Amino acid sequence: MASYIIVGMIGVLLLGFWKLQVIDADKYTSMAERNRVREIPVIAPRGRMLDRDGRVLVDNRPAFSILLLRENPVLVEKYLPGIAEGLSLSIEDLREQLTNTKSLPKFQPIIIKPEASVADIAFIESHHSDIPVLEMISVSRRRYLPNGFLAHAVGYVGEVSEQQIEASNGKLRMGDFAGKFGLERQYNDILMGTDGKRRVIVNSIGKEVGPLPTQESIPGKQIQLTIDYDLQQMAEQSLGPRPGAVVALNPRTGEVLAMASHPSMDPNDFAVRISAEEWKNLNEDRQKPMLNRAIQAQLAPGSVFKIVTATAMLEDKVPPESFTTFCPGYATFYGRQFKCWVYGKSSHGVVGLHKAILESCDIFFYNVGMRLGIDRLSYYGSKLGIGHKTGIDLPSEEQGLMPSAEWVERVFHRKWYAGETISVSTGQGAVTTTPLQLARMIGGIAMGGVFKQPHLLKDAPNVGEERFALSEPTVEKITDAMYGVVNEEGGTARSIRLPGIEVSGKSGTAQVIGYATRDRVGKQKQFEDNAWFVGYAPRRNPEIVVSVLVQESGKHGGEAAGPVVRDVIKAYYDKKNKKTQGQYTTENKSDAPKKVPAPVAAIAPRAALKPESNSARVSSEGEQE
């Protein structure tokens, strides 16, 4: 019987070994491997961003991060006070970091100091052999241009969120840096490289005892943008400290030449690690520095919308082209008085379409809008892009709103009031747009109804294009009128004329609140009018369109926003002329100066619209009123 007990006992023990060594062998093999091998990440540098001429807009700078290896809790506990002292961190802070990362796998080191100082580096170097739980890795940090230059378009990187990790199919891990906003986010997959691993064998007390093959990191690819550094510079400078936005596009290609949003923020502040408090302040700032106004501000376009009303009128011939009205400075519709912007100062007298656009007569467009009705206005507005995303290659673009009878029905469960049409016809009321939308719209109309998808990536494949056929006379009349706005007597933006350049455009001054409300709350900065100007050149088939919003300016659109448009267009032509005369060289040595938009029109949507590449430089008629 004793023999059976012995055989049984050995048998049971063997079953135990069988379970561990045969059934669960894989599990324990990987656990042994994790014991044995320490992996130190080798961070791949992100790709740079260049402007259209190859000048560096976003770069990397070398830095060192300090990692804490947590595989062996006994060792961590033992060395924690020494580490806290040596790296001038508080031990509570270290403990908190350890607690916060408890859910991460133990073999994954945590970053306790993202940016090591010289003293920290010296400390690590001198204690490398006696503190086995510390490791220093070289990382590359993003370096953005200072003072928030191009900040909103470029965006910034940050530690990945849980949603990003989930969406990345295992490519991202906790603690990784990835694009959070702007182009950094949009093209994260291209910009972000693949981190490598330095692998070493460690013994039970955490000492390195031998190397293993290193997995090299693969650097991210650089991207070239359509942005022109010089134009961007001018846009930033010309907008100055005023809140607002500037977008410059080439309507022939959809290339974004400049994009500014003020007030700006400095993405260098987030390149390392931003404290929760700073982050909160930035996001709760009433000035909204984190908002990319160029694509996210949804505001009433004011009189810029009159181009939509005019297009609808000419295309549908309601009222006929010859329609005129008398402007005494105000008019009454549906029992309510509507004012023209000149109310109290003067009046426009007898007004036809051309003059109405030139002088931005509200009374004329109220009458036209009333005759067109909301369905037609909404149809044209929508076709011209209002209420739709432009599809620019940036995250979080807003779409604005083109109100319609269907919309009030759906949202407010009521009928459309005819009086609302009067407001909408001059870009007030519920209609809202973004600066980029207006740039695309005005540029597209001047192109004869061809709307290129705005984009920031140079040589982007498959640039989208929408066509909305506008009749030739319509385009002609509207572009003539917009030319007149700048260049003819009575135009609202005569002050921005440029010799030799056919600057055209349309101003807008949008009320933030109604006249009645303004009377009630009194004059306050935050309720001041928003100034718009969307300008382009040359007058047809333009090669540059600039949309400018100046918020809370309290000034007329042509007055406040117009000069910014002028400055950017002037900078564009100055550079172009220098280049064609051979005087201009880019700062980049390797790249031959790239040609700014082809001298011949890239697109000639209509045979009748002749390429006007020459008219930009030498104009015989432009300066005359």
Add this chain to the structure above:
Amino acid sequence: MKDAPGTRDYDWWLLAILATICALGVLEIYSATKGSSLAGMHMKQVRWLLIGFVLMFALSRLDYHLILDQAPILYLIGLASLAAVLLVGHTHFGAKRWISVPVLGELVQVSELVKLIIIIVLARFFAEVRTDELDLRDLIKAGILVGIPLVLILKQPDLGTALVLMPMLAVGAFLAGLKWQHAAVFSLAGVLLVGAVFYPPVSRHLLKPYQRDRITSFLHPEEDAKGSGYQLLQSKIAVGSGGFWGKGFGNGSQNQLGYIPVRYSDFIMSAWAEEQGFKGVLLALGLYMALLLRLVQNAQRAKDRAGMFLVMGVAAALGFHVLVNVAMVIGAMPVTGIPLPLMSYGGSATLFVFLAIGLVMNVRLRRFVN
């Protein structure tokens, strides 16, 4: 005639098994300590083994009946040395277990010697019980005989060694005709005791803090990632990662990089299993099984009850060592500090085993003598 058995009568199979197990042990001690500050330990083990062989042969020459005659004196010597350890013993690893013996120039772990003495004392005691059934009086006497040294050993504290005394008593009592009623009562008491050990409110009064920690970390290894739970986990990782074929001699990462706790001693089976895999385990446990079966066979062939009790006492002690140690290595039992006989490094433990086998040989050599 009585004192002159031929060399032919030694159990050469048993010796061969013994020598093979020792060889595995020396190899693994070499592998576990090479390149560390403990390098060369295998040679010290070889020295202990040689001393052990000599002592074994010496003991086998001396008729066991003479030894049994001296049982009361041996018992008193055992108790006295246990008391001496508590008074003047050397403390290592938080327990007083060692006493220095001037002749050997080494520290001797007294409780190992006491195990041997208890085997002899119990053999004598049970052999003298002439009834077919063991009555309660005798059972209680035997219990007291074991109980006194057991309490002294627990005082050191050395739970592992104290536990080894229990199977000796149990096997002896069983062979002496333990009544099933008594067996049931004692089994129940045993179960209750084990239950108490694992039940914190009671164990608080019974166990030392480090013992309670071991129990806790055995029950909840994940809560104790640094103490003995860590040791058990690392041992399991070593065993499991060895797989069927093993990582090869000197190639076990858990062993070589020091993740296995006391890998040359209590956890030597873990190191062996990692480097030699399941096939190596099969060999080692097969050898232990053969050893134990061989002991049982020798017990059956013993000339008298006393001889049978001696051999079975040895078998019970060794079997229990193997069971508890190996079960610990695979994480099925808490850390108790019981070494694996003949493979684990250790002077006193090795000498105990050889002396015990010497007793077995002694009995065997005299099986045909009248």
